[in-house]
Amino acid sequence: MVSRSSSRPSSQPDALVRLEGVTKHFPVRTGRLLQRSSEVVHAVDDVTLDVVRGETVGLVGETGCGKSTLARCITRLVELTSGTVLIDGEDISRLSRRRLRPYRRRMQMIFQDPYSSLNPRRRVGSIIGDPFIIHEPKIGSDQRKERVQHLMELVGLNPEHYNRFPAEFSGGQRQRIGVARALALQPELIVADEPVSALDVSVRAQVINLLADLQEEFHLTYVFITHDLSVVRHVSDRVAVMYLGQIVEVAERDDLYNRPRHPYTKALQSAIPVPDPDEADRRTRTVLGGDVPSPVDPPSGCRFHPRCPKAQARCAEEVPVLEPRLGDSFGHTVACHFPLSDGEKLPEAPPPGVADIASLGRPGTGTRGGGQSAIPRGTS
Amino acid sequence: MNDLLLEVEDLVVSFPTPDGVVEAVRGISFAVDSGRTLGIVGESGSGKSVAVQTTIGLTVGARVSGRALLDGKDLLTMSPAELRAVRGAKIAMIFQDPMSSLHPYYRVGWQIMEMIRTHQEIDKPAARARVVELLGLVGIPRPEERVKDYPHQFSGGMRQRAMIAMALALNPALLVADEPTTALDVTVQAQIMELIRHLQDELGISVILITHDLGIIADMAHEVMIMYAGRVMESACTRDIYYSPHHPYTAGLLNSLPQSGHEGQRLPSIAGQPPSLINPPSGCPFHPRCAFTMPRCRTASPPLRLVGTSIHRSACWLPTELTGSSVETDVRRHAASAAQGGSIPSAVEGSPIANLGKDEA
Numbered sequence: 001m002v003s004r005s006s007s008r009p010s011s012q013p014d015a016l017v018r019l020e021g022v023t024k025h026f027p028v029r030t031g032r033l034l035q036r037s038s039e040v041v042h043a044v045d046d047v048t049l050d051v052v053r054g055e056t057v058g059l060v061g062e063t064g065c066g067k068s069t070l071a072r073c074i075t076r077l078v079e080l081t082s083g084t085v086l087i088d089g090e091d092i093s094r095l096s097r098r099r100l101r102p103y104r105r106r107m108q109m110i111f112q113d114p115y116s117s118l119n120p121r122r123r124v125g126s127i128i129g130d131p132f133i134i135h136e137p138k139i140g141s142d143q144r145k146e147r148v149q150h151l152m153e154l155v156g157l158n159p160e161h162y163n164r165f166p167a168e169f170s171g172g173q174r175q176r177i178g179v180a181r182a183l184a185l186q187p188e189l190i191v192a193d194e195p196v197s198a199l200d201v202s203v204r205a206q207v208i209n210l211l212a213d214l215q216e217e218f219h220l221t222y223v224f225i226t227h228d229l230s231v232v233r234h235v236s237d238r239v240a241v242m243y244l245g246q247i248v249e250v251a252e253r254d255d256l257y258n259r260p261r262h263p264y265t266k267a268l269q270s271a272i273p274v275p276d277p278d279e280a281d282r283r284t285r286t287v288l289g290g291d292v293p294s295p296v297d298p299p300s301g302c303r304f305h306p307r308c309p310k311a312q313a314r315c316a317e318e319v320p321v322l323e324p325r326l327g328d329s330f331g332h333t334v335a336c337h338f339p340l341s342d343g344e345k346l347p348e349a350p351p352p353g354v355a356d357i358a359s360l361g362r363p364g365t366g367t368r369g370g371g372q373s374a375i376p377r378g379t380s
Numbered sequence: 381m382n383d384l385l386l387e388v389e390d391l392v393v394s395f396p397t398p399d400g401v402v403e404a405v406r407g408i409s410f411a412v413d414s415g416r417t418l419g420i421v422g423e424s425g426s427g428k429s430v431a432v433q434t435t436i437g438l439t440v441g442a443r444v445s446g447r448a449l450l451d452g453k454d455l456l457t458m459s460p461a462e463l464r465a466v467r468g469a470k471i472a473m474i475f476q477d478p479m480s481s482l483h484p485y486y487r488v489g490w491q492i493m494e495m496i497r498t499h500q501e502i503d504k505p506a507a508r509a510r511v512v513e514l515l516g517l518v519g520i521p522r523p524e525e526r527v528k529d530y531p532h533q534f535s536g537g538m539r540q541r542a543m544i545a546m547a548l549a550l551n552p553a554l555l556v557a558d559e560p561t562t563a564l565d566v567t568v569q570a571q572i573m574e575l576i577r578h579l580q581d582e583l584g585i586s587v588i589l590i591t592h593d594l595g596i597i598a599d600m601a602h603e604v605m606i607m608y609a610g611r612v613m614e615s616a617c618t619r620d621i622y623y624s625p626h627h628p629y630t631a632g633l634l635n636s637l638p639q640s641g642h643e644g645q646r647l648p649s650i651a652g653q654p655p656s657l658i659n660p661p662s663g664c665p666f667h668p669r670c671a672f673t674m675p676r677c678r679t680a681s682p683p684l685r686l687v688g689t690s691i692h693r694s695a696c697w698l699p700t701e702l703t704g705s706s707v708e709t710d711v712r713r714h715a716a717s718a719a720q721g722g723s724i725p726s727a728v729e730g731s732p733i734a735n736l737g738k739d740e741a
Contacts, residue, residue, distance in 0.1 A: 205636035253643060287570050291535040
């Protein structure tokens with residue numbers, strides 16, 4: 001494992017993944033036939049982030065913040081609108097399909113839903129064996145079967161279940177199948193998009209442990225995407241918080257949790273219910289007003305300003321830059337004009353009415369339902 | 381101290397299917413007092429939703445036995461017409477998915493009005509005024525304009541607020557919330573929880589909160605019932621469940637949550653998978669995954685018995701002294717049979733719950 005203290009973005013020589021100004025816009029058609037205008041969903045806007053070899057970077061945010069789209073940009077399952085994705089110093093964002101193929105085997109994805117990410121009509125053995133057929137067509141079927149069974153054993157599945165269908169496995173076991181498939185080609189990077197969100201509590205811990213064991217054994221690098229802050233806190237070395245397509249704060253795990261600088265990070269933390277009744281009584285809750293605005297027409301300036309309890313006039317005009325602050329630990333960057341100081345409490349949220357009106361805008365497109373449905377989901 | 385509002389006794393619900401009879405709920409009893417919140421926790425398939433839906437007559441094609449007394453009247457033997465008069469008026473429900481709970485073709489205000497006018501003799505303007513008042517009560521801005529909106533013009537959080545407004549329309553005594561925030565984002569979830577808590581203080585209604593999220597339960601519930609494979613494993617007031625759990629399943633669930641101060645360490649998980657409800661395990665349904673299995677656990681089903689003071693009950697054969705301390709949940713001897721393949725080493729000693737407050741090791 002790479003020592004965590006040296007994970008300095010942009011000066012770290014051993015960055016496995018480097019995202020520079022990554023932007024992804026999805027066009028959406030609105031209006032009637034004759035007056036059709038095209039708008040864009042700003043799914044990911046100008047994201048710059050390094051992922052160091054051997055570390056786990058957690059990516060947190062709410063629905064529609066662009067975290068899944070960013071994952072698909074990293075693995076190039078979608079084409080970027082602008083910006084570059086460097087894998088080991090090589091720009092892969094404009095490579096042809098054929099030239100991209102060697103990079104494909106170095107980075108794999110694990111998806112959220114173990115029910116829809118496995119083809120129900122194919123046997124588990126052939127699902128896990130697919131990567132070999134694509135990338136190592138020369139190996140024979142006996143050897144392939146041997147490798148698949150080894151993988152199944154590695155992720156804690158019974159290798160004798162090689163010929164079963166996905167429906168014969170439980171949710172947790174299916175997620176293990178997804179993990180086995182991702183590991184088949186011995187990748188360096190695994191992008192896991194909500195890998196445990198669909199699992200029951202008792203099974204979730206098993207899969208989190210499995211991912212940790214595999215990381216140690218194969219020196220994997222993880223980008224771990226989730227909306228669950230307690231999970232991300234458990235697994236990550238560094239955490240990046242996203243809001244409406246942009247990264248608002250990046251820091252080492254303990255730093256982010258103990259000294260959050262962005263009001264959104266703080267509010268997100270206080271919104272998580274803790275499984276401890278005394279703690280629940282004790283702590284102060286910051287309830288944010290309103291909903292996440294539409295990514296079709298994001299707010300001006302800082303995108304969080306309509307919901308931010310600390311917002312001032314400047315926040316609506318000037319876009320804050322993701323940068324380090326004096327006195328913060330190495331690698332802690334935040335995009336906020338008025339970052340929180342140590343132990344500062346957020347002021348009471350604005351009354352719900354005010355924030356709601358600000359964030360709702362036009363009926364029909366202003367709500368999340370409208371904007372979000374335009375984001376394509378299954379791109380694989 | 382409190383008045384008993386709803387009392388369910390020995391409820392059994394099963395569904396005949398082509399694969400066999402699914403025994404979704406296998407003899408559970410619980411009670412809800414006025415003005416209190418009962419949290420029902422369980423994983424998918426534990427029967428938590430079916431149990432509550434059956435008591436208010438929302439399950440179709442099920443074989444049901446037992447009693448469910450609301451104000452002394454048995455809901456399970458009521459005629460459909462009688463039940464309709466109770467549902468909505470005395471018991472209201474909100475569901476997980478606010479997107480599909482509202483009809484997309486009708487205006488939100490109309491849908492709430494219809495609900496009021498079905499139950500009460502009231503003219504349209506009065507009903508409309510009531511709807512505006514309700515939407516304001518649940519925190520929807522500019523309610524007099526928003527009543528005319530269609531559901532697609534509401535965001536997820538606002539739809540759930542509208543559902544709550546509809547649920548409250550007839551001043552019910554009991555609100556059943558079945559995973560009310562699972563489909564919502566955390567910041568919106570916090571808003572809805574705050575709203576339910578506020579309404580409970582204000583209106584004194586009882587709440588049955590069904591969820592798999594132990595964080596929400598810690599925050600909201602007065603009493604908690606833990607379900608597994610159609611049975612109640614443990615029930616107690618909230619603090620007893622969290623600070624001195626007796627049942628190994630409860631302890632295992634709590635231990636498997638990520639804790640602050642233990643980042644990056646192995647999570648003590650419960651080995652194995654939840655059981656099938658067509659062929660549930662013999663004896664205690666948790667025994668194939670339990671760290672403390674004794675011979676009698678395989679053959680005899682433990683009754684729900686008192687294990688502490690007051691109302692703390694647990695369905696486990698373990699002696700009561702074991703409550704809460706040094707529960708070791710990561711069970712290696714089951715690992716081989718339970719799809720772990722032996723590749724996962726180490727078990728964590730001691731329960732983080734018991735160690736709470738001490739510094740990390």
